[in-house]
Amino acid sequence: MADSSTLQNITGTILLAGAGKMGGAMLSGWLAGGLDPRRVAVIDPHLSPEISALAAKGVALNPDVKAAGTVETLVVAVKPQLFREAGAKLKPLVSDKTSVVSIMAGTTIASLQEVCGGAVVRAMPNTPAAIGRGITVAVAAKNVSAGQRAVADALLRATGSVEWVDDEGLMDAVTAVSGSGPAYVFLLAEELARAGVEAGLPEALAIKLARETVAGSGELLHQSELAASTLRQNVTSPGGTTAAALGVLMGEPGLRDLMIRAIAAATKRSQELAK
Incomplete structure (x- = not known):
């Protein structure tokens, strides 16, 4: 599990795009691990009652994207088939210094860089994340800094253990073994x-x-x-x-x-x- 001190020390804005079962599980893990709710914003056109209730804790729900400016970390948890459309809307929030953490199956670092930009971490979690017993495998693009990787690791580790690999080509087999x-x-x-x-x-x-x-x-x-x-x-x-x-x-x-x-x-x- 994540070192709670790492989550508590995150000072930038975390934008979660997609708060379905996996995105919602990650968000719950972040807050349980001590991440300041005021650091989190969620974009999802179909918010569940559970996610909507988090507004009372300080989580920003569906903020005005145009007024938001760039964010430090964007976590993309939308369905892969919706990514092209959603990614185009998210791109104005991404700068060269933004860390983009994707948990979408079959979506490559190259695709993420093309659609969103930023410093990309591609990750593959699995559904036991909902009870904090998931396993996630992650691979970072070359332009991801040590600090960005540490933040990504803390966010992913909030729902279970994390393994890092250097070869993105392994991710399809990872998806087949642990993702599915x-x-x-x-x-x-x-x-x-x-x-x-x-x-x-x-x-x-x-x-x-x-x-x-x-x-x-x-x-x-x-x-x-x-x-x-x-x-x-x-x-x-x-x-x-x-x-x-x-x-x-x-x-x-x-x-x-x-x-x-x-x-x-x-x-x-x-x-x-x-x-």
């Missing part, structure tokens, strides 16, 4: 419950067992220093029930082949979105 990854885990819970029903369990019980098993196993993985493979082996007795099931999941074709194909498909789609 929560959906794969939720699918596992769905199908585990469905299989339980097929095995004769009442539906409500199967759903609860699957949900709690996936959630609990995730927390064990989070807290343990052991590798996932070791944790798996610890559950698996030779010739037992788990081994019988893993014989199917790890057979040919098995989960490994399916996951490789799934990640490849998501990576390819991310590359297509960037064109």
Whole structure:
């Protein structure tokens, strides 16, 4: 999580463009981490009641863009397909010294520089950010200063951990693994419950067992220093029930082949979105 002192020490204006689920989660993390609400402005034509209520704390909602002047940090959290239109409206707020932090999937640093300008940080968070347990991967353009990177890191870290990479080419695979990854885990819970029903369990019980098993196993993985493979082996007795099931999941074709194909498909789609 972010060092709260870093958030508290931010003195410039933070403009959040797009306050949907991910943007809203980031904003909540910032304020919980001690960022002065008066440092934050939000632009979104469809503000939720939760975001609207933040006006009482000092957050500026849909300020007059023309009168706002340039901002120190612009966080772009709009839908990628809306970026060209939204970015053109945001460009007057951006100077060469403005840090532009994007969390849009498939939107390259070059595209951001073309549409908005500024010193660009491209980041890919995921939905567990909503509970402060996200993982974000970020890459900075060459003109991003150490100070701008520190501010971006603090803003991103408010919703979970952050990893920095130097090669933007990795971001499509990052999107496929961690950006889209929560959906794969939720699918596992769905199908585990469905299989339980097929095995004769009442539906409500199967759903609860699957949900709690996936959630609990995730927390064990989070807290343990052991590798996932070791944790798996610890559950698996030779010739037992788990081994019988893993014989199917790890057979040919098995989960490994399916996951490789799934990640490849998501990576390819991310590359297509960037064109």
